Amino acid sequence: MVILNVIKMITRRKFIQKAGLGAASLPLISSTHPLFTPTVIPPDIPLLRVAIMGLGSYANRVARAMETCSRAKITGLVSGTPSKIKDWQKRYGIPEKNCYHYNNLEEIESNPDIDAVYIITPNGLHCEHTLKVAGAGKHVICEKPMAINALEGKQMVDACEAAGVQLLIGYRMHFEPKTLEAINLRQSGILGKIMFFQGLSGFKIGNPNQWRLNLNLSGGGAMMDIGIYSVNGARYMVGEDPIWVSAQQTKTNPSKFKDGIDETIQFQMGFPSGAVASCLSTYNMNYLDRFFLNGSKGFIEMQPSTGYGPIQGKSHLGPLSGPVVNHQTVQMDAMAGILLYKEQAPVAVDGKEGLKDMKIIDAIYQACRSGNKIYLPKL
Ligand code: NAD
Numbered sequence: 001m002v003i004l005n006v007i008k009m010i011t012r013r014k015f016i017q018k019a020g021l022g023a024a025s026l027p028l029i030s031s032t033h034p035l036f037t038p039t040v041i042p043p044d045i046p047l048l049r050v051a052i053m054g055l056g057s058y059a060n061r062v063a064r065a066m067e068t069c070s071r072a073k074i075t076g077l078v079s080g081t082p083s084k085i086k087d088w089q090k091r092y093g094i095p096e097k098n099c100y101h102y103n104n105l106e107e108i109e110s111n112p113d114i115d116a117v118y119i120i121t122p123n124g125l126h127c128e129h130t131l132k133v134a135g136a137g138k139h140v141i142c143e144k145p146m147a148i149n150a151l152e153g154k155q156m157v158d159a160c161e162a163a164g165v166q167l168l169i170g171y172r173m174h175f176e177p178k179t180l181e182a183i184n185l186r187q188s189g190i191l192g193k194i195m196f197f198q199g200l201s202g203f204k205i206g207n208p209n210q211w212r213l214n215l216n217l218s219g220g221g222a223m224m225d226i227g228i229y230s231v232n233g234a235r236y237m238v239g240e241d242p243i244w245v246s247a248q249q250t251k252t253n254p255s256k257f258k259d260g261i262d263e264t265i266q267f268q269m270g271f272p273s274g275a276v277a278s279c280l281s282t283y284n285m286n287y288l289d290r291f292f293l294n295g296s297k298g299f300i301e302m303q304p305s306t307g308y309g310p311i312q313g314k315s316h317l318g319p320l321s322g323p324v325v326n327h328q329t330v331q332m333d334a335m336a337g338i339l340l341y342k343e344q345a346p347v348a349v350d351g352k353e354g355l356k357d358m359k360i361i362d363a364i365y366q367a368c369r370s371g372n373k374i375y376l377p378k379l
Pocket of ligand 1: 054055056057058059080081120121122123125143144145170172211217225
């Protein structure tokens with residue numbers, strides 16, 4: 001509990017310092033829940049101005065959530081479909097001069113109305129798009145998985161560093177109150193020694209012709225899309241990075257899940273403390289959105305654990321009580337603080353964090369192919 005309050009207090013204090021506000025000009029803070037204090041920002045503080053790139057299904061969800069952001073707003077659009085641009089322009093009042101096509105994106109460099117581009121295109125385009133946005137001198141927010149492998153992920157981190165822009169990955173759970181409450185409980189020591197994590201991530205995928213089942217655009221199957229939640233979740237729930245992985249693949253429908261597109265993978269991870277994780281990633285089962293963390297003195301279980309919510313969970317002490325929030329609203333407000341005011345994320349969301357997951361996923365695929373336990377270098 002303490003950590004989230006502390007995070008909020010530090011975040012708020014830093015924001016006020018960066019914004020140059022004195023105590024006398026502090027806005028009123030409304031407290032609706034002891035764990036989560038919404039920050040009320042005065043209207044004259046600069047907002048993060050975001051161009052959304054790729055106007056598909058998740059972009060729509062993010063845009064709707066951003067309507068209630070207090071620190072970020074949509075000021076630009078990037079799309080290959082003129083009709084979508086027109087609809088979005090109307091909806092969000094975006095002027096023509098802030099609208100781009102994928103092939104004139106470099107012109108965004110001279111646009112003072114845009115601080116960051118949020119890349120919400122298929123996975124296989126994230127690297128190419130990040131390199132272009134970084135080359136144009138804008139901050140990058142890129143959806144998960146950051147890329148289709150660690151090689152690309154590293155290229156993205158390097159390109160952003162070289163361009164002097166920040167790279168953030170759309171890990172919305174890293175700002176979700178019940179998730180932070182669970183992390184806080186583990187950090188408090190109340191669970192004792194952490195021994196075991198179980199992550200179940202999956203859904204039954206429909207249309208066989210979608211980009212998620214096309215290797216060039218997806219980079220893989222369920223593991224890239226949904227299994228990554230168990231990979232990433234294991235790390236923030238256990239509080240360590242794995243040192244080895246093993247994995248086994250099952251494929252019941254090879255005509256739908258072609259070569260390189262994983263249908264179901266069971267994987268195991270070992271951590272430096274001796275804790276182990278056992279996880280399932282699948283495109284062939286519904287109702288799989290569950291985390292379980294076991295310690296020598298207690299446990300936490302969450303279900304749903306990473307869906308859009310509301311997230312629910314309990315520990316051996318009772319229910320998790322963090323408030324229900326819109327994940328993307330909270331994420332974008334927090335990312336505004338990170339990009340504009342150098343605030344710290346409660347759990348890292350930078351490119352290096354994304355790269356760790358790519359290295360683990362590479363190793364999981366290698367373990368599936370070889371049947372061997374794969375030892376990871378320090379992530
Ligand atoms: P989508 O298919 O609904 O949208 C993709 C968009 O990219 C479309 O507007 C499409 O026109 C555009 N696009 C550009 N070039 C394309 C090409 N060559 N082929 C296909 N589409 C192309 O997909 P989505 O569900 O919005 O997913 C987009 C990204 O967002 C993925 O990386 C996905 O993993 C991520 N995502 C994240 C979350 C989350 O909770 N963080 C949820 C859903 C999706």
